[in-house]
Amino acid sequence: MRITCPFCGERELGEFTYLGDAKPARPAPGASEDEVYDYVYLRDNIAGVMDESWYHGGGCRAWLKVTRNTLTHEISAVEPAPGAGARQVAK
């Protein structure tokens, strides 16, 4: 599998580290215990297209959001994760 880093171009899998589902968002301060539990522990097990976080540690050290089909490994989109580089974090 190869991933096309938006900064570096197409690179082999060995340069990247997989974090997991890119969807979970940190709950607001003061959120209920259930919400925090959900954020920390509960994950969907998607058979199909999902957004994932990958880290290009063997290259430009940017965090990426990769849209990948978990059944076919087909990658349909790669974009910088919010806050990658010095860009403003998307609000």
Place this chain on the structure above:
Amino acid sequence: MAEFSWETRGPLDRALVAGRHGAQGDAGVSLSEIRDFDLVQVMARRGKAAEMATAAQVRFGVAAPETPKAVGRADATLIWSGPDQFMVLSKGRKHTMESLAPVFASCASLSDQSHARVLISISGAKARAMLAKLSSIDLHSDVFGVGAAAATSMDHTSVMLWRGADRDGQVVFNLLVFATFAESLWHAVLDSAAEYGVDIAHSMEL
């Protein structure tokens, strides 16, 4: 109590043996460790990338690279090292932390990497063939021309690789590697190059 001798020495002092290595005959690969350079990492603070680019333009007379490439000036080379960050490579204390800090004070964070990296210059007729065994990126001249750069991995080690100006009609690749990984990568490079014959040296010149 045991006596220790704390001597300063370069990361390749033990591994680098100047002279010939590998196959005899004309050397296909020349390896040279470049010593005594100044290297400063410049990283834009959040939302300050444009300001950093302007500051670099004023200081170096050239725009900081925004894509993977190395821009050579008379007294410094600016090498892209990631989104909104680059490295300044120079000689003779012309661009050090002290002199660059005021230039980028309002927009970027600096980190001195002069003693944290080893710089290896690779040239020769078989330089590309040798690197192809270690790197998965395409180094053909059509794709990776003079000034092209890449943050990539070789032998599971993060490196900065860029192509310098040709020397004596031969391609020149420059490799920056973390100091503590340098000896390991050096051996990998030697193993890879042995079949072509290697000239090994070290130099104080960039």
